[in-house]
Amino acid sequence: MTAPTRVSAPTRTAADLIRAEEPVVAHNYHPLPVVVARAEGTWVEDVEGRRYLDMLAGYSALNFGHRHPALIEAAHRQLDQLTLTSRAFHNDRLAGFAERLAELTGLDMVLPMNTGAEAVESAVKVARKWAYDVKGVPDGQATIVVAAENFHGRTTTIVSFSTDETARSGFGPFTPGFRIVPYDDLAALEEAVDETTAAVLIEPIQGEAGVVIPSPGYLAGVRELTRREGCLFIADEIQSGLGRTGRTFAVEHEDVVPDMLLLGKALGGGIVPVSAVVARREVLGVLHPGEHGSTFGGNPLAAAVGTAVIDLLKTGEFQRRAAELGVVLRDGLAELAGNGVVGFRARGLWAGVDIDPAIGTGREISERLMREGILVKDTHGSTIRLAPPLTITAQELRSALATLKRVLAS
Secondary structure (H helix, E strand, C coil): CCCCCCCCCCCHHHHHHHHHHCCCCCCCCCCCCCEEEEEEECCCCCCCCCCECCCCHHHCCCCCEEEEEEHHHHHHHCCCCCCCCCCCCCCHHHHHEEEEEHHHCCCCEEECCHHHHHHHHHHHHHHHHHHHHHCCCCCCCCEEECCCCCCCCHHHHHHHCCCCHHCCCCCCCCCEEEEEECCCCCCHHHHHHHCCCCEEEEEECECCCCCEEECCCCHHHHHHHHHCCCCCCEEECCCCCCCCCCCCCCHHHHCCCEEEECHHHHCCCCCCEEEEECCCCCCCCCCCCCCCCCCCCCCCCHHHHHHHHHHHHHHHHHEEEEEEEHHHHHHHHHHHHHEEEEEEEEEECCCCEECCCCCCHHHHHHHHHHCCCCCCCECCCCCCEEEEEEECHHHHHHHHHHHHHHHHHC
């Protein structure tokens, strides 16, 4: 008896797959109409074989490019050994990961989580617990000061202190205990801090807002103010950290060490979700068994990949590349000022580019670039964000800038 002939299912086109998502995938995103099937380094390929230069890098989750060999090897090796234990038991990878991450940050203790939003939520809990146990704030009265136009995630508590009405509208009632002040305004920050303040939580560079870089001295001022007023400085480096700006952490541009660093995205190497709260011992030491947790936080696979990421960063290669190629990016954007670009902000391999509204919205420019083989993402109307993998070459970067120039002129 012969075996039946196997008939393979017809290949679905990009248009087929996009249509297939419509009735079954929640509409919480509005992605560009490209369907990625394969990727390597700085390039992705869609289901029909078209290649694109990735100039977004998963909002910094792919700082080391797609499928970096050292990270893939670490993941494969761990997959053959152990993937998950839960924190009900110890595993043989967590200690090494935490030791290396503490050393990289110059801080003492690590709380491993999974997503960036989990890291922020965890930091909020830790800061409040610290305020009650250490600072002596009366129970239930702790406040946290945040900046307007922030982006720290989309959970209920986090959108409670967002100023983005798209993220907030329809999701109340909101969590109390937050005070919102303008970003890059030390006077407003000082006025908002009082004896109930547990922490000041800010992004050293505001990513979703359009790569907004604070004035020189702002981060150092936040550090001095929080130290003087006896509250914590929490730096959300989930997008800005791990090499993106030309330093390991964006706070290093002002030689600042916060009380808590929030890390994520690139910490998982583009393979698994990994995040962490890293802090001084007297801060994270307020947590006791049963008060906080995560089934997957600190799992062996995540710890193995995270350790490999730290090993890459310890070479300094990626920070140097971001700093050196950041000059190419900044100079290229400067040439476009007045020629379709009305403003831009750049640090390292990260830029927010404000497009002349007469030429098109950020979404329209992103779609035009996509048709030319370049992938970027819009934000806030006419702004696009550029954040390529730190493995991009100077030639690839210049080619992307030339394409942007051509698109703006067309």
